[in-house]
Amino acid sequence: MGMHFGILAVPAKLAELRAVFGDTWPNHEPGRTRSGFASQHELWEWVEANQKFVSSRDWRPDNPGSEVYLFYEDGPWAVMFDRGYVLCTDGGALASLSARFGKALSIVIETTGGTASFEYYEKGASRRSVHYVDGDMRTDGGRLPEERGLAEDTFYMDEVEQLMQAFGLRQIDDAEVTARIEAVELIDRKDYSRSKSRLMQEIGEQMVAAQEQEAAVAKPWWKLW
Secondary structure: OOOEEEEEEEOOOHHHHHHHHHHHOOOEEEEEEEEOOOOHHHHHHHHHHOOEOOOOOOOEOOEOOEEEEEEEEEOOEEEEEOOOOOOOOOHHHHHHHHHHHOEEEEEEEEOOOOEEEEEEEEOOEEEEEEEEEOOEEEEEOOOOHHHOOOOOOOOOHHHHHHHHHHHOOOOOOOHHHHHHOEEEEEEEOOOHHHHHHHHHHHHHHHHHHHHHHHHHHHOOHHHOO
16 A cells, blocks of 8 residues: 655644744645544545645636645644645755754655655754655765664655654554644645746846857957957
8 A cells, every 4th residue: 555645743732833834834825724524534525625726827816726734733743744745845944943943854755656755954954864766765964863773775665654653753544643633725825927937037048148158158369359
C-alpha cells in the first residue's frame, strides 16, 4: 500500500500556529472550515467537496483556486497536513516558524513517484535535510538523535514511519487524530497572471542583456571609438 502525504509540525498549540499562519503564508485566505469528523470517510468526503483546482492559466481574482489543509494537535506538536506538499516544503516558512517556536519539521512522501524528504529547522536555520528520489539519496547537516537506527543510505516508507514515531507523530488515519482534525479550505490569492507577466519580462531582459554582451564581445577593435 502506498503512502502519499506531507506534514509540517511545530512544538506549539494549534491556536498558536493558526495565529501566525496569515503572516507565514499571506497569499492564502481561510474559507470554509469543519471539525468533528467521525471517520476518515467523512473527512475525505468533505475535503473533496470543499476544494477547487484552478490552473495558473485560468486564475483570476474572481476565480481563485482553493485547497483543504488539515490541522490538529498531536502531543506537543501542532501539525498541518498538506496533500499538495507546497506549504510544508516552503523553506522560508520553516525558517520563520522555527525562529518563532524554536524548531519546525517537514516530512513528505510520495510513493507513486518514489520520493520522500525530511526537513528540520532550528531557530531560523536549516539543521538537517534528507531527500530521496527513486533510489538516489542526498543529505545535508548531521544526523539527528531521532534518526538513530535509521538506514543511512535510504529514506522511504519504513524510515518515514520510524522517524515519525521517534518525533512522537502519529499517522493521520489514527482514530484519535481524526477526531481532533480541523479542516480548513485555504483560498489561493496569489495573482498568477501577474507572476507570468513578470516572468516573461525578466526572460526578455535577460535575452537583451545576453545579446548586448555577445555584441560587445564580437565588436571589432576598430569600432571601439
